[in-house]
Amino acid sequence: MYRLVFTQVLSRFDAEAVHHLTVRLLRLLSVLPVVKRLLYGWLAPRDESLRVQAFGVHFPAPFGLAAGFDKDAGCFEALAALGFGHVEVGTITARAQPGNPRPRLFRLPESRAIINRMGFNNAGAHAAARRLRRSRSLPAVVGVNIGKTKVVPENEAVADYVSSARLLAPLADYLVVNVSSPNTPGLRDLQAVELLRPLLTAVRETAGRTPLLVKIAPDLADEDIDAVADLAADLGLAGIIATNTTISRAGVSSAETGGLSGRPLKSRSLEVLRRLHRRVGGRLAIVSVGGVEDADDVWARLLAGATLVQGYTGMIYGGPLWAWRIHRGLSRRLRRHGHTSIREVIGRSAVGETA
Numbered sequence: 001m002y003r004l005v006f007t008q009v010l011s012r013f014d015a016e017a018v019h020h021l022t023v024r025l026l027r028l029l030s031v032l033p034v035v036k037r038l039l040y041g042w043l044a045p046r047d048e049s050l051r052v053q054a055f056g057v058h059f060p061a062p063f064g065l066a067a068g069f070d071k072d073a074g075c076f077e078a079l080a081a082l083g084f085g086h087v088e089v090g091t092i093t094a095r096a097q098p099g100n101p102r103p104r105l106f107r108l109p110e111s112r113a114i115i116n117r118m119g120f121n122n123a124g125a126h127a128a129a130r131r132l133r134r135s136r137s138l139p140a141v142v143g144v145n146i147g148k149t150k151v152v153p154e155n156e157a158v159a160d161y162v163s164s165a166r167l168l169a170p171l172a173d174y175l176v177v178n179v180s181s182p183n184t185p186g187l188r189d190l191q192a193v194e195l196l197r198p199l200l201t202a203v204r205e206t207a208g209r210t211p212l213l214v215k216i217a218p219d220l221a222d223e224d225i226d227a228v229a230d231l232a233a234d235l236g237l238a239g240i241i242a243t244n245t246t247i248s249r250a251g252v253s254s255a256e257t258g259g260l261s262g263r264p265l266k267s268r269s270l271e272v273l274r275r276l277h278r279r280v281g282g283r284l285a286i287v288s289v290g291g292v293e294d295a296d297d298v299w300a301r302l303l304a305g306a307t308l309v310q311g312y313t314g315m316i317y318g319g320p321l322w323a324w325r326i327h328r329g330l331s332r333r334l335r336r337h338g339h340t341s342i343r344e345v346i347g348r349s350a351v352g353e354t355a
Helices: 002-008 015-030 031-043 076-081 125-133 154-171 188-193 193-207 223-234 261-280 296-301 313-318 320-336
Strands: 052-054 057-059 062-063 087-092 104-109 112-115 140-146 174-177 210-217 239-242 258-262 285-289 308-311
Touching: 015 031, 015 076, 015 104, 052 223, 062 087, 062 320, 076 087, 087 125, 087 174, 087 313, 104 140, 112 313, 125 140, 125 154, 140 154, 154 174, 154 188, 154 193, 174 193, 188 193, 188 261, 193 210, 193 223, 210 223, 223 239, 239 261, 258 261, 258 313, 261 285, 261 296, 296 308, 296 320, 313 320
Parallel strands: 062 308, 087 140, 140 174, 174 210, 210 239, 239 285, 285 308
Antiparallel strands: 052 057, 104 112, 112 258
16 A cells, blocks of 8 residues: 555655655654554564663664654654664754755665755754653653764864763663764764774763764775774774665666665675674674665674664655564564574574574
């Protein structure tokens, strides 16, 4: 049904307009507690074998929604009610900003992909903090993804991130430093270890006991991935999220600028995951994101060493029951292979075993 609605109706409208309408509907759902609880009771993962613990946080299931959808922390409870094991909100910047000029979001249905050059459009850290402080009626696991305000120069980036972390870390189950979006000028330069070390050190000190992760780009050279992984382990971070969108256009016909996500990113994201697991597996949690479409993809990421898996673009093409279908598929796979816990699957292919 959703595929028909998407091809015949939604695809005829501007992609960002549809996104904003969806967010408004989810915010409406968020203030309807009875409906929200009914949906949560139906769609939220209940299978005890899917439970995962990562960096001291208990997740009801391994698959969650990546940052980029709920930019302002306005509908994370409604998204949890749709079956996501966790919801990462943001990217949030210290100051409110409008983002880049429209149009800035483009669908590529033939490639099951999207291109965005949103530019961290959000209402700022103070507004997000107000929403996150509101009492919750559902046990949603919420990560908060923070980025650099566009107008802030590079030499003030540390203070800018710290400002966001001071407000948002106490309200988050985990905090993510995003230095990998291609849509803020100069942001990816912060992935260089000599710039990244003081940034992560300062944010870690500000975050206190809140687990801190860093999100990296798929376009990093392999030796730079190793360097960031070693730095994250050296600083005692909780984990690495790999990967953000790519500036590569391999396998797609569009020349639009911005970050590409979806199916074309699948292969590189899996490569980066395997490299990270070889480098820091067992020391850091790895959250794999990029090109995840179904339960098979999530299963493959878990086998390759991911502790958690995220998606976003797949929901655009898969609809509101997407997360529920993925977790149902994972439960069936566990039973089929004779496992009693998803934890038994994590990293099995990385050590030469089969599942």
